[in-house]
Amino acid sequence: MSLIKQVHEIQLEDEDDIRKSRFERIYVCLGASKKGFIAGCRPYIEVDACHLRGPYKGQLLQSVAIDGNNNTFLVAFAVVEGVTKSSRKWFLKILQEDLRIGNDKWFTVMSDKQKGLIPAVAEVLPYVENILCIRHFYNFKDNFRGIHLKEILFCTVKTTYVQRFQYHMEDIKKTDEDAFTWLADKPPCFWSKSHFTTYNNYDELDNNICESFNSLILDARGKTILPLLEDIRCILMKIMQIRREEIRAYEGPICPNIQKRLEKRKLDACNCIAIWAGEQKYQINYFNGQQFVVDLEDSTNSCRKWELTGIPCCYAIATIYDQHENPKKYVAHWFRKETYMASYEPLIYFINGSEIWPKSVLDASLPPKVKKQPGRPKKLRRREANELQNPYKLKRKHTTTTYAVCGQLGHYKRSCKGQPVEGNAIKVRNNNSSSQVEIPPMGTEQNMARRSKAKVAAAGGSGCNAPNF
Known part of the structure; x- marks a missing residue:
């Protein structure tokens, strides 16, 4: 059970x-x-x-x-x-x-x-x-703004070895000393891959x-x-x-998602040159000038990407191919099919409906206390300022509109007092005929009077037969 x-x-x-x-x-x-x-x-x-x-x-x-x-x-x-x-x-x-x-x-x-x-x-x-x-850690943006600073911060977070982390921290210090002081107070073992342990083989942020x-x-x-x-x-x-x-x-x-990730790293291994130093130790020269050391016997790499993820990185794959071996052999046991099957082997059993449950001899508990909150109950989570409220609908905030009748920015039908541009009058169809009557925009008293007459004419009569506009 x-x-x-x-x-x-x-x-x-x-x-x-x-x-x-x-x-x-x-x-x-x-x-x-x-x-x-x-x-x-x-x-x-x-x-x-x-x-x-x-x-x-x-x-x-x-x-x-x-x-x-x-x-x-x-x-x-x-x-x-x-x-x-x-x-x-x-x-x-x-x-x-x-x-x-x-x-x-x-x-x-x-x-x-x-x-x-x-x-x-x-x-x-x-x-x-x-x-x-990192998304909750990034309240950094509330006090220190700027796209360049944001890019440096995420580079600092994503780097996998300490020397590169220190380089990016110096870059932040040159850009904004207050931001550097704020980050220096936060232990990097909480927020940077360069200081994460390698036991769990998971590097998401x-x-x-x-x-x-x-x-x-x-x-x-x-x-x-x-x-x-x-x-x-x-x-x-x-x-x-x-x-x-x-x-x-x-x-x-190995599991399908891990296989896809491994295939991408195989393609990147084409940019690596493996130099055999002896036994199972290699020096790797990357196309951008970076240079790392790989030890196949210990499954380690000086950039720490292999240890952090449990999947051979492109530098390790280059050395594995030089040894004429298959990279799948070096994938951590967490990602193997038999390990995955062990996670889902236990069953969650079905349960009968509450009407078939045995009756309890205990008194029913009172429900939790309900504190009525002011306002209408919210169904959607609170989004950040830089997030769209609806991904399929563009907000009208910070946008300007042009009224088609007067042709001016920021005007709209109810408050426009400008003169209409020639040919831009509103057209209303007459109920009793197929003809159209032009209604001038709201504005001067003369235009208001002309507008009322035009509406009456469009309604097909005068007085009580006309709709109330």
Whole structure:
């Protein structure tokens, strides 16, 4: 059977001298998710939260991992009362027990800058590697603006070795000393690849996998608590079965997304010249003048791209081809087909409807307290200023319009008092004939009188038969 672990924290209240329990929190970790993570996922999780939009407000905390094909793998989730340090610590403590997370550096947790999350990770998991999502870290732009500064910052974040990191930091210092001081106060092990550990073989810099999961359950987030949890369970059950069947039909030793990434690096290996130094050590000269050292025996490269991703980089592939070997042999075990299958081998079993459940002898808990928020409930997430509210609709902000009648910028029908350009009068069809009557634009009293007469004529009469414009 699939294990469903539920932990309730109940708050007792006095209501009419009767002590009743009120729902506060629930934590769910499906047995299939727990076993699949331990069997085949890398020691890396992302922790995030999203707001519930149903009748009972609160937050849905989730812990998301990455499978061998770089897909989303939900490990655990919880419904909590709000964004507090207490709720985050409670979630992380139970998660630590379930995933057997020890206090060592081999495990990595990515988090954003939500309230209480970073201190909670520091207290509950003080020794694990904690990195920040670069999109949330980039509040840098609020104080230090400029495209050039942004480009240098992202180069600093993406570089994989320390010497290049220091070079980019000096570039930032020359551009803006205040920005350099702001960044120097932030430990680079939180936000730069050059200081990341290499245990988890994952080098992404954002928590987009959590955002993609949040969008997947967008409809479920508008429901009450039990239907929400049931929808998430059904979504996971479908996803695990689909991926299980796909990998069984797939032919190849490594996962398909990893194979595509490896093929791109093979093409880039054509720009490398491998110079054999002896044994399995090589010097690599790249076409742009860069020079690195590769050791095939230890699976290391001085640029650290191979160690960070677990996939041979273009420099390593050039040396592998010089040894007349296949690069697939050097891909980390996390990305192999058998490891991926181990993640999805456990089943999430079906559950009968609530009408078939055994009746509980306990009193029903009171629902969570609802604090009515002012204004209309929001359905869409808050977007940044540089994001389009609707990708298919261009905003009218910062744009100017031209009124076709007067031909002037910034004018429109209701407030235009300018003279019409010849031939640009508004035309209205007469109801009683196919002829058209020209209506001049609003403006002077003479034009207003002419406009009223034209409307009456267009309506096909005068007085009571004319529509009220």
